[in-house]
Amino acid sequence: xxxxxxxxxxxxxxxxxxxxxxxxxxxxxxxxxxxxxxxxxxxxxxxxxxxxxxxxxxxxxxxxxxxxxxxxxxxxxxxxxxxxxxxxxxxxxxxxxxxxxxxxxxxxxxxxxxxxxxxxxxxxxxxxxxxxxxxxxxxxxxxxxxxxxxxxxxxxxxxxxxxxxxxxxxxxxxxxxxxxxxxxxxxxxxxxxxxxxxxxxxxxxxxxxxxxxxxxxxxxxxxxxxxxxxxxxxxxxxxxxxxxxxxxxxxxxxxxxxxxxxxxxxxxxxxxxxxxxxxxxxxxxxxxxx
Amino acid sequence: xxxxxxxxxxxxxxxxxxxxxxxxxxxxxxxxxxxxxxxxxxxxxxxxxxxxxxxxxxxxxxxxxxxxxxxxxxxxxxxxxxxxxxxxxxxxxxxxxxxxxxxxxxxxxxxxxxxxxxxxxxxxxxxxxxxxxxxxxxxxxxxxxxxxxxxxxxxxxxxxxxxxxxxxxxxxxxxxxxxxxxxxxxxxxxxxxxxxxxxxxxxxxxxxxxxxxxxxxxxxxxxxxxxxxxxxxxxxxxxxxxxxxxxxxxxxxxxxxxxxxxxxxxxxxxxxxxxxxxxxxxxxxxxxxxxxxxxxxxxxxxxxxxxxxxxxx
Numbered sequence: 001x002x003x004x005x006x007x008x009x010x011x012x013x014x015x016x017x018x019x020x021x022x023x024x025x026x027x028x029x030x031x032x033x034x035x036x037x038x039x040x041x042x043x044x045x046x047x048x049x050x051x052x053x054x055x056x057x058x059x060x061x062x063x064x065x066x067x068x069x070x071x072x073x074x075x076x077x078x079x080x081x082x083x084x085x086x087x088x089x090x091x092x093x094x095x096x097x098x099x100x101x102x103x104x105x106x107x108x109x110x111x112x113x114x115x116x117x118x119x120x121x122x123x124x125x126x127x128x129x130x131x132x133x134x135x136x137x138x139x140x141x142x143x144x145x146x147x148x149x150x151x152x153x154x155x156x157x158x159x160x161x162x163x164x165x166x167x168x169x170x171x172x173x174x175x176x177x178x179x180x181x182x183x184x185x186x187x188x189x190x191x192x193x194x195x196x197x198x199x200x201x202x203x204x205x206x207x208x209x210x211x212x213x214x215x216x217x218x219x220x221x222x223x224x225x226x227x228x229x230x231x232x233x234x235x236x237x238x239x240x241x242x243x244x245x246x247x248x249x250x251x252x253x254x255x256x257x258x259x260x261x262x263x264x265x266x267x268x269x270x271x272x273x274x275x276x277x278x279x280x281x282x283x284x285x286x287x288x289x290x
Numbered sequence: 291x292x293x294x295x296x297x298x299x300x301x302x303x304x305x306x307x308x309x310x311x312x313x314x315x316x317x318x319x320x321x322x323x324x325x326x327x328x329x330x331x332x333x334x335x336x337x338x339x340x341x342x343x344x345x346x347x348x349x350x351x352x353x354x355x356x357x358x359x360x361x362x363x364x365x366x367x368x369x370x371x372x373x374x375x376x377x378x379x380x381x382x383x384x385x386x387x388x389x390x391x392x393x394x395x396x397x398x399x400x401x402x403x404x405x406x407x408x409x410x411x412x413x414x415x416x417x418x419x420x421x422x423x424x425x426x427x428x429x430x431x432x433x434x435x436x437x438x439x440x441x442x443x444x445x446x447x448x449x450x451x452x453x454x455x456x457x458x459x460x461x462x463x464x465x466x467x468x469x470x471x472x473x474x475x476x477x478x479x480x481x482x483x484x485x486x487x488x489x490x491x492x493x494x495x496x497x498x499x500x501x502x503x504x505x506x507x508x509x510x511x512x513x514x515x516x517x518x519x520x521x522x523x524x525x526x527x528x529x530x531x532x533x534x535x536x537x538x539x540x541x542x543x544x545x546x547x548x549x550x551x552x553x554x555x556x557x558x559x560x561x562x563x564x565x566x567x568x569x570x571x572x573x574x575x576x577x578x579x580x581x582x583x584x585x586x587x588x589x590x591x592x593x594x595x596x597x598x599x600x601x602x603x
Contacts, residue, residue, distance in 0.1 A: 037397055087579055093396045094343050095578050098535065101345075101528055102574040109567035223408055226401060261416040268405040268412075275402050276390050 015142035017248020018149035023225035024240035026200035032173040033193035040104030042222025048202020049214040070199040077198025112216045122209035227271040233281025309442040323553045324452040330533040330545035331459035332502020338540035340495035341475030346403040349410035352522035354380040354507025369432035377504040384500025392489040414519045426518025532574045538586030
């Protein structure tokens with residue numbers, strides 16, 4: 001393997017990894033706020049891509065379609081939280097896991113009923129022939145993915161450090177009762193965490209659509225994001241990003257060196273190994289006391 | 291007491307007389323119900339009694355199905371030997387998953403079992419020479435030591451095995467293992483103070499669940515005659531979970547009721563079959579929120595209200 005191929009692989013690994021990182025963030029934010037791991041997050045990715053598709057078919061230009069999609073997705077996330085999650089927020093873990101799974105199942109089945117198993121193409125203005133950067137040939141979609149993720153991480157860091165809502169979300173994550181006592185509306189925090197997660201999912205869907213197309217199984221890659229979140233440590237947002245990028249790179253190299261079967265197996269081998277040996281991940285704290 | 295006897299005798303008589311009363315399609319449906327009952331009893335021991343989340347029940351069924359199928363087609367083992375061998379294989383694989391995972395619970399276990407589900411489905415798809423890959427595996431009709439099992443014969447075989455499985459489930463639940471499962475679910479600390487090892491108990495529960503799943507998978511190959519990986523994906527696992535949640539967690543009767551009603555659901559939706567996943571999801575969600583004890587729990591509290599005994603604790 002020459003260094004050129006090595007670099008090329010690193011770049012495509014980073015781009016896949018940045019998608020994992022966005023979805024892992026979308027898993028970690030509501031988990032931190034409300035201690036609910038959203039197994040329907042993958043379907044929120046799929047849904048975002050389809051919303052983009054519908055808006056584009058109504059003739060919305062790309063620059064207007066993206067914010068509109070994120071907004072609609074955020075409203076959708078808010079609705080899910082309000083209608084289904086809030087009533088069972090204190091329920092046993094089993095109920096929460098299965099309920100979010102059921103929500104995902106319903107969304108996926110409804111999408112399949114309406115659009116069948118067709119693979120749709122979503123045009124993006126930046127998609128085009130590979131660019132030559134020095135000795136490398138780079139798909140512009142990959143650059144957009146990496147750039148968007150980098151920008152997103154900076155924005156989220158600012159949001160959590162500087163804005164009132166971001167600080168409220170951090171406070172509620174540390175101690176709900178305490179947050180309530182100093183006048184933070186914890187319900188608003190839950191709602192905004194879910195809205196943010198749904199918008200992030202939709203963003204991942206929009207970024208993926210020009211590369212892999214849109215079909216009902218798009219959201220399946222949430223399992224990779226779960227792996228990323230476990231590697232980084234749940235509740236650690238930086239860990240989620242790092243886990244996503246690392247998983248993307250590792251997977252790409254493994255695929256190139258040892259073939260597709262190993263590429264598919266690696267994330268789950270990592271998941272099982274991490275959960276058994278270091279369940280708190282690289283940075284996070286344990287999900288539950290075992 | 292007489293009421294209970296009638297409750298068992300009437301469905302038993304109906305099931306025994308079914309080949310005389312019903313067409314082949316209805317018999318096939320009842321066979322599917324029986325298979326789902328077997329699988330649901332196993333899952334209910336693990337989830338309902340022992341309180342452990344498992345998202346890989348469908349892959350355990352798949353291991354039983356593929357194990358039995360490969361033994362009969364590849365090695366020419368007769369079905370009646372291949373079936374228990376498949377059960378054994380599934381139990382061993384289930385144990386090898388749950389041994390390292392025995393100290394995990396809750397979300398962690400959900401994630402590990404989800405990972406296992408993915409690994410199994412990748413393994414089925416990546417070794418098409420063995421498993422037929424995504425195109426599936428067609429199987430010859432099973433035979434019992436030279437006698438082909440078909441129509442009524444197959445039906446009575448499945449019915450007999452299911453009856454044994456129900457008895458086994460009932461007895462496991464009332465054995466010291468079953469009581470240990472309940473203890474671990476209710477409080478790990480109390481269980482430990484009673485000299486029940488939570489890790490060992492979870493391991494045993496997982497092995498029982500795997501054995502029932504393997505049996506269901508082996509029966510599935512005989513009844514359907516065709517297996518492919520889409521039968522054993524995450525929606526299949528969720529369907530199993532729906533059976534026990536709707537029927538009633540921690541009760542053998544709940545497994546039977548849930549699996550029976552919900553296996554017939556896609557039939558009731560005939561013509562709108564693509565809605566069955568939506569219906570499953572909606573029923574699951576509604577039960578979790580509105581009646582977390584399931585139909586059996588609901589019936590129990592209704593009965594005790596009628597009898598004026600107050601709610602069952």
